[in-house]
Amino acid sequence: MIAVKNLTKSFGDNQVLRGIDYTVEKGEKIVIVGPSGSGKSTFLRCLNLLEQPTGGEVWFEGTQINVRKVDIDKVRWKMGMVFQHFNLFPHLTVLQNITIAPVQTGKLTKEKAKEKAMDLLARVGLQDRADTYPAMLSGGQKQRIAIVRALAMEPDVMLFDEPTSALDPEMVGEVLEVIRELADQGMTMVIVTHEMGFAREVATKVLFMDEGKILEEAPPAEFFANPKNPRLQDFLSKVL
Amino acid sequence: MLTAALSFQPVADWFAGMWDTIADGFTRTFIRHENYKLFIEGFGNTLFIAVAACLLGCVIGVLVAVAKVYNAQTGRLRPLNALLNVYLAVFRGTPILVQLLILYYIVFKSVDNALLVAIIGFGINSGAYVAEVVRAGIMAIDPGQTEAGRSLGLSAGVTMRKIILPQAFKNILPALGNEFIALLKETSVAGFITVVDLTRAGDLIRAQTMDPYFSLFFVAGVYLVLVLGLTWILGRVERRLRRSDRR
Numbered sequence: 001m002i003a004v005k006n007l008t009k010s011f012g013d014n015q016v017l018r019g020i021d022y023t024v025e026k027g028e029k030i031v032i033v034g035p036s037g038s039g040k041s042t043f044l045r046c047l048n049l050l051e052q053p054t055g056g057e058v059w060f061e062g063t064q065i066n067v068r069k070v071d072i073d074k075v076r077w078k079m080g081m082v083f084q085h086f087n088l089f090p091h092l093t094v095l096q097n098i099t100i101a102p103v104q105t106g107k108l109t110k111e112k113a114k115e116k117a118m119d120l121l122a123r124v125g126l127q128d129r130a131d132t133y134p135a136m137l138s139g140g141q142k143q144r145i146a147i148v149r150a151l152a153m154e155p156d157v158m159l160f161d162e163p164t165s166a167l168d169p170e171m172v173g174e175v176l177e178v179i180r181e182l183a184d185q186g187m188t189m190v191i192v193t194h195e196m197g198f199a200r201e202v203a204t205k206v207l208f209m210d211e212g213k214i215l216e217e218a219p220p221a222e223f224f225a226n227p228k229n230p231r232l233q234d235f236l237s238k239v240l
Numbered sequence: 241m242l243t244a245a246l247s248f249q250p251v252a253d254w255f256a257g258m259w260d261t262i263a264d265g266f267t268r269t270f271i272r273h274e275n276y277k278l279f280i281e282g283f284g285n286t287l288f289i290a291v292a293a294c295l296l297g298c299v300i301g302v303l304v305a306v307a308k309v310y311n312a313q314t315g316r317l318r319p320l321n322a323l324l325n326v327y328l329a330v331f332r333g334t335p336i337l338v339q340l341l342i343l344y345y346i347v348f349k350s351v352d353n354a355l356l357v358a359i360i361g362f363g364i365n366s367g368a369y370v371a372e373v374v375r376a377g378i379m380a381i382d383p384g385q386t387e388a389g390r391s392l393g394l395s396a397g398v399t400m401r402k403i404i405l406p407q408a409f410k411n412i413l414p415a416l417g418n419e420f421i422a423l424l425k426e427t428s429v430a431g432f433i434t435v436v437d438l439t440r441a442g443d444l445i446r447a448q449t450m451d452p453y454f455s456l457f458f459v460a461g462v463y464l465v466l467v468l469g470l471t472w473i474l475g476r477v478e479r480r481l482r483r484s485d486r487r
Contacts, residue, residue, distance in 0.1 A: 050387055077393035087388035091406050091484050100402060101392035133484040146388075153393060 001026045001157060001188055002047055007056035009042055009212075016042045018212035019056070024157070029189045031199040031220075034209035035235060040192045043209065044161050047190065048072075048079045061156070077105060080150030084162040086142040088134040094121070094145055095130040098152045107153065120148040124178050140171030144178050151182075158182065160191040196239055200224055208232045269454035275445050282441025283462060289358050289437065290424045296363025297423065301370025304328075306400060308371070309378050324371075331368040337429045339365055344433040358430045358437075366423050373415045377408030410481040417474040421467050428463075438462060 002024040009017040016039045024030055032040045045051040046058060049065065049072050058066045065075050089097050098117035102108040108116065121127040124144040134142055143163055150158060160179065164172040176198050183189060183202050193199060199206050199220060206223040208216040208231075216229045224240070227233045270276045304324050311317040331339065340361045348357050381404050389399030409416075431440030442459035446452045 048391060050391060073390075073393050073395050075393075076391055079391075081388075081391040083384060083388065083391075085382075085384055087382070087384040089385065089388070089403055089407075091410065093484075101394060104398050104402060105393055135485055150392065 001028075001061060002190070003057075003059040004043075004046070005057040005059070007043070007046060007058065008054045009039075009046060009051060010054045016212050017046070017053075020212075020214055022207070022214060022217075024188065024190060026156075026188055027186055028204045029183050029191065029202050030205050030207060031203035032190065032192045032207045032209055033194070033196070033199060033235075033239075034207075038209045039212040040209050041161050044159050044190060044192050047159060048076050048081055050081070073105075077107070077153050078156045079159060080153060080155035080157070081159045082143070082146050082150055082161065082163050084165050086134075086139070086146045086166070088142055088146055088149070090134050093131050093133055094126070094137070097134070097145060098149045101149070101153050105153075113152070117148070117152060120151055121145075123181075124148055138171060139167045140174045143167065143171075143175045147175075147178055147182070157188040157190070160189065160193070162192050162194065164193065164195060194239070196224070196236075208235065210235070265449075265451050265454045268449045268451060269445055269458070273448070275448075278436070278441045278445060279438070279458070282436050282438040285355060285430070285435055286424075286427050286438040287466075289355065289362060289427045289430055289435070290420075292359045293362035293366055293427070294420055294423055296359065297366030297370050297419075300364065300367025301374050302405070304367065304371035305374035305378060308375055310396075328368050328371065331365050332372075336362070336365050336426055337432060340429065340433050354430075354434045357433060358427070358435050361433075362423060362427060362430075365426075366419065369419050369422075370416065373412050373419060374408065376415075377412035378404055380411060381407050410478075413474065413478050413481065417471070420474075421470060424466060424470065425463060 004020055004022050007017055007020040008015065018039075020043060032043065034040050042051055046053050047060075049058065053066055056066075057064050060075055061078070063070065063075075065072065089100070092100065095114065095117055098120065099108075099110070099113040102113040102116070103110055107113075118127055118130065121130055124147070126141060126144060126148075129137065129141065129145075134145070137145065147158075147163075163179065164175050167175060172195070176195065179189075179191070180198075180202055191199075191203075201220075203220045205217055206220050207214050208223070208227075208229065210231050216223070216227065216232045218226075224236065227236055268275075270279070304327070307317055307320055308324055311321040340358065343361045344354065344357045348360075351357060385403055385407065386399055389403045390396070394402070427437055428439035430437040431443065436444070438459055442455040446455040449455065
């Protein structure tokens with residue numbers, strides 16, 4: 001579904017990604033862990049070209065997307081993204097946050113988009129918040145809305161960039177619960193996170209990144225019980 | 241009773257004389273030669289120039305700001321950006337009056353509509369200031385907002401119009417208000433290119449009546465009322481836009 005070939009990314013002289021090859025299959029839940037500065041987030045952001053790769057190829061559903069002739073907006077309709085800091089639009093109500101993309105892209109009419117938004121809000125238990133502004137929501141509520149906002153475009157894959165890292169501890173659970181439900185419904189997902197318990201539980205495969213490379217990939221049971229790379233062993237000894 | 245009335249007589253006379261002077265000045269300034277029509281014409285022109293130039297300035301300012309921000313983010317509009325920098329430098333770097341005179345006597349020499357030239361002149365001038373205000377407003381918005389918009393599949397243009405600019409506008413409204421107030425008062429130099437604006441109307445009547453007090457204080461008062469009105473409107477708009485803030 002998503003494939004990257006020899007992906008590199010530099011910011012000036014700072015090489016953040018040093019040649020990544022990986023393929024995400026439909027239905028997989030890939031969790032990426034690693035120390036900060038390892039390039040996890042940059043890798044994730046290269047998948048929907050929020051960061052333009054310096055070199056290499058990014059493929060999505062059979063098309064190479066990091067070439068000029070591809071309409072990246074249309075590709076992004078199919079790739080939802082959830083950010084660490086939610087990035088809800090503060091000048092719009094919750095409902096408008098969710099409907100703006102389907103309506104502006106012409107995917108749905110206003111009425112249909114609203115209907116869909118209310119359905120999605122009901123799924124995360126926030127239908128009574130439709131007409132409030134983001135400033136009046138808790139962090140956990142904001143992130144659930146952000147997930148719903150991405151889902152409103154009916155994406156084929158969801159990218160999560162540390163979705164719980166900016167939350168108060170007691171709100172982490174409610175957001176992970178939503179992501180878990182989404183996983184259970186078969187959504188293809190790539191998740192950058194520090195929640196090792198969650199990775200163990202939801203992932204079909206866990207990747208360990210350090211210094212711009214994928215150093216280990218394994219199903220979670222093996223990944224946590226039997227780490228092979230010494231740097232991963234060191235990392236796990238610190239975080240578990 | 242009689243003595244009291246007598247002792248007040250000079251004061252009463254003085255008031256009566258004063259009243260005659262005021263009534264006379266008022267008549268000469270506003271009534272005679274139907275001068276009030278000149279004031280109305282001047283007031284209308286001032287308002288028309290200010291509103292039209294404000295709209296023109298906003299259009300120019302937003303376009304320039306967006307182009308400059310786009311160039312800063314992607315580096316794709318370098319020649320245009322250089323041109324815009326020249327525009328900003330020239331129109332913020334020279335007096336508005338000199339710009340007006342150059343526009344009227346050189347650039348639009350063949351155009352016989354001073355009002356139109358004034359609108360264009362004030363509009364272009366104001367656009368330069370608005371551009372920098374809007375640019376600052378756009379740059380103050382968290383880049384995460386643009387990323388969220390683009391990640392949803394919205395184009396750069398829609399993201400700018402629907403997500404960035406509305407938020408930027410809310411933050412820069414006080415600065416824009418300053419600019420509009422300044423613009424309104426700056427239109428008082430339009431008389432130099434033969435436009436009969438409020439100031440020129442007052443000055444013409446001052447010369448005609450040889451009485452500076454009524455015409456000039458009246459003109460000053462009208463500007464003050466206009467600015468106070470504008471301030472009130474801006475305050476209302478700002479409160480409306482603050483709805484989405486926490487309580």
